[in-house]
Amino acid sequence: MKSSHASPALGLDVGTSRIVVARPQGANQDAPAYESQLNAFVSIPYSKITAAALDREKVPHTLGAQEIIVHGNESEKFAGLLNAEIRRPMNRGVLDPKEPDSLKMIREILVRMLGASTPESGKKVCFTVPAAPLGAEDSLTYHEATLKQMLTELGYEPASINEGLAVVYGELESSNYTGIGISCGGGLCNVCLAYLSVPVISFSIPKAGDYIDLSAAQVTGERANRIRLAKEDSFHFNGFFADKVQQVISVYYDDMILTLVSALKNAFAATSNLPKFNRPIPIVLSGGTALPAGFRERFEKLLWEQDFPIKVSEIRLAENPLYSTAKGALTCALSDL
Amino acid sequence: MEVPSRKPTHAPWLDLRAHKIIDPVERLRFLRQEMQGLEAEEGPRPRERFRLPERGLLYAGVVCVMGVLAALWPSGTTQASVGNPPTRKAAPKTPPDLDRAGLAKPAAKVWQVDRSESLETYSNGLRIDLTFRVSHHARDRYPVFPLNGSSTAVRYGTAPVGIVFHTTESQVAPFDEDQNQRLKRLGRNLLEVIRQNRSYHYIIDRFGRVYRVVEESDIANHSGNSVWADASGIYVNLNSSFLAVAFEAQTGATEEVTAAQVAAARMLTEMLRSRYSISAADCVTHAQVSVNPDNMHIGAHTDWASAFPFAALGLPDNYSAPPASLYAFGFEYDSAFLNRIGERWKGLNAADSQMAAEAGSEGLPVARYRGILQHRYKDILGTMKIWEQQAEGGG
Numbered sequence: 149m150k151s152s153h154a155s156p157a158l159g160l161d162v163g164t165s166r167i168v169v170a171r172p173q174g175a176n177q178d179a180p181a182y183e184s185q186l187n188a189f190v191s192i193p194y195s196k197i198t199a200a201a202l203d204r205e206k207v208p209h210t211l212g213a214q215e216i217i218v219h220g221n222e223s224e225k226f227a228g229l230l231n232a233e234i235r236r237p238m239n240r241g242v243l244d245p246k247e248p249d250s251l252k253m254i255r256e257i258l259v260r261m262l263g264a265s266t267p268e269s270g271k272k273v274c275f276t277v278p279a280a281p282l283g284a285e286d287s288l289t290y291h292e293a294t295l296k297q298m299l300t301e302l303g304y305e306p307a308s309i310n311e312g313l314a315v316v317y318g319e320l321e322s323s324n325y326t327g328i329g330i331s332c333g334g335g336l337c338n339v340c341l342a343y344l345s346v347p348v349i350s351f352s353i354p355k356a357g358d359y360i361d362l363s364a365a366q367v368t369g370e371r372a373n374r375i376r377l378a379k380e381d382s383f384h385f386n387g388f389f390a391d392k393v394q395q396v397i398s399v400y401y402d403d404m405i406l407t408l409v410s411a412l413k414n415a416f417a418a419t420s421n422l423p424k425f426n427r428p429i430p431i432v433l434s435g436g437t438a439l440p441a442g443f444r445e446r447f448e449k450l451l452w453e454q455d456f457p458i459k460v461s462e463i464r465l466a467e468n469p470l471y472s473t474a475k476g477a478l479t480c481a482l483s484d485l
Numbered sequence: 486m487e488v489p490s491r492k493p494t495h496a497p498w499l500d501l502r503a504h505k506i507i508d509p510v511e512r513l514r515f516l517r518q519e520m521q522g523l524e525a526e527e528g529p530r531p532r533e534r535f536r537l538p539e540r541g542l543l544y545a546g547v548v549c550v551m552g553v554l555a556a557l558w559p560s561g562t563t564q565a566s567v568g569n570p571p572t573r574k575a576a577p578k579t580p581p582d583l584d585r586a587g588l589a590k591p592a593a594k595v596w597q598v599d600r601s602e603s604l605e606t607y608s609n610g611l612r613i614d615l616t617f618r619v620s621h622h623a624r625d626r627y628p629v630f631p632l633n634g635s636s637t638a639v640r641y642g643t644a645p646v647g648i649v650f651h652t653t654e655s656q657v658a659p660f661d662e663d664q665n666q667r668l669k670r671l672g673r674n675l676l677e678v679i680r681q682n683r684s685y686h687y688i689i690d691r692f693g694r695v696y697r698v699v700e701e702s703d704i705a706n707h708s709g710n711s712v713w714a715d716a717s718g719i720y721v722n723l724n725s726s727f728l729a730v731a732f733e734a735q736t737g738a739t740e741e742v743t744a745a746q747v748a749a750a751r752m753l754t755e756m757l758r759s760r761y762s763i764s765a766a767d768c769v770t771h772a773q774v775s776v777n778p779d780n781m782h783i784g785a786h787t788d789w790a791s792a793f794p795f796a797a798l799g800l801p802d803n804y805s806a807p808p809a810s811l812y813a814f815g816f817e818y819d820s821a822f823l824n825r826i827g828e829r830w831k832g833l834n835a836a837d838s839q840m841a842a843e844a845g846s847e848g849l850p851v852a853r854y855r856g857i858l859q860h861r862y863k864d865i866l867g868t869m870k871i872w873e874q875q876a877e878g879g880g
Contacts, residue, residue, distance in 0.1 A: 317513060321509040321512065321513075324499075324500050324503045324504065324512070324516060325512075325513060325516060326500075343493045344493065344499055344500060344503070344516050344520055345513055345516040345517050345520060346491070346493035346517075346520045347491070348491060348492070348493060420618070420619060420620045421491065421492035421620065422492075422620070423492060423493055423623065424622065424623035424625070479509060479510055479513055480513070482510040483510050483511075483513040483514040483517060484514075
């Protein structure tokens, strides 16, 4: 179990596929320390030998009556070994109501990553929540309240931050936190337009990494988990694909990016409340789904093809796409102190 | 698709200040606190915070200081020249508005009671329909020019300082029950056009329904070439500095405005005066402020050139206020204008007297003095053109 190392505050990115915690490192708040765990678990049949082996190897797990649940990063290896799909506590950015163990598992992962707050450690935690999907009712209340309750029970003072806004806080200091932050994660792509730190428009689209994995899995007959590994390990946008899996992934990636770009255009065009920007604003892309080489260029090309209603100064990839949301959450938490 | 959004206060000066803060956390803390503070004010623009609540006191103070300065100034004659208008006699150019009863009185407090997506309700009974509202160029800061001398702005305002009342001069139907459908259709079509052209902030239809069209935080295209002044300074081209309230009406038509429109206009005026601390002296009609720079005549537009129901709106008779276009910038008027307005405004006489007195004190013929003032206006107009282009270009 980790302690909070006397951090004055913590940033917590609770994503569909990963949970990332950001802690300040000494006086250098620009370069926090990060810890990341898969927000996933896999159950394996119980045996004393297996339990002992997991203890010996210090693999995070929970013992049940009939099963052992391995969670976090190790779950992926065990899923591969057992040829089983990993299970997720969350789906499309929020706690999965169809997963009976979602609360228990996410609590386990949080406890292992954060530990309980102690008198000498910081108490402020800023955690990310997604924005409501475009055109859908706000269904985030339960998710946000549950996470808040969990963190409160651990002794923290939790505060939530919109995921897209966290990207803005993490990456757009140079433009005084004015611009568009986009987090392309597992379950959702979250978007936030902010003006001088104030969120103006926030929304999400339900097409993201999982959509690509599941869609490609259906077409190829592969497991979604294998598609994800192929996507993360070797996929890139260059027009040439070594195999069918890569080609199929590219089709669904394009579909996701096009949906995102169209949603951006339509949302901003439909908003009458846009502030007056004194200059073109930046767009920053982050999240694991934005990692493949060529993603930024592909996004930029599709955006330029649209008649985008806001003048854009640059489109760039976050300095560290996997951690920028947690970094922004930490910056927010520190600014609240 | 309606996307939920919020419009933060436009605060370009915060942008500049924040850039001086190196630490990212400190910078974020600063911006969040400042922006929260601005939003908490709900309505008045940021610089309003530093405004004295009793604007009349401010006016009185300005007048006193100007009077003292004028008394202490050396009595020799200043050589006036084109481009450098006389600056010696400061006090006479103060609009004599303050002499008129009631102008310095602050507006009664009116507050918002309820708000939904489509309706705002206020404590004085005002109800504002929001279904036609639209945004336009955000009101940034606008220049305020000195009452005397320089063509350079003495300060910049950010909040609406006054109200210009208009008539839409649109087609109107007789105000009869059997014309109900037509009245409604004409009103709706008018709103669509006003919305498309971003012409006014508010429209009051024949039934006295108040519609917000252009957001108060934005500029409306209501008074292109225009001039007005108060004790704080001169405002040129009032789109940025004044709010626009238009009556659905046609000048000269029977039942030019309805009782319901007048009642609604009173409540709307009370609310706007309360929200922005607007002086009664700055609630004027389009005809009073409109100018034509091409022929240097006032009254390019003559809506509400007469018969504006000042008293019914709780305002003093502002037709007796001298138009700043005349005494500060040397504009003129002709017989056609006088025919149009019917009863001669008392303010025209006051402005003529003021012009003659100032020219005399400078030892100049009125025509020569007028030329100097007109030259000053042209200088300011040049500045304003650049300013407006920058504002529209988002620069």
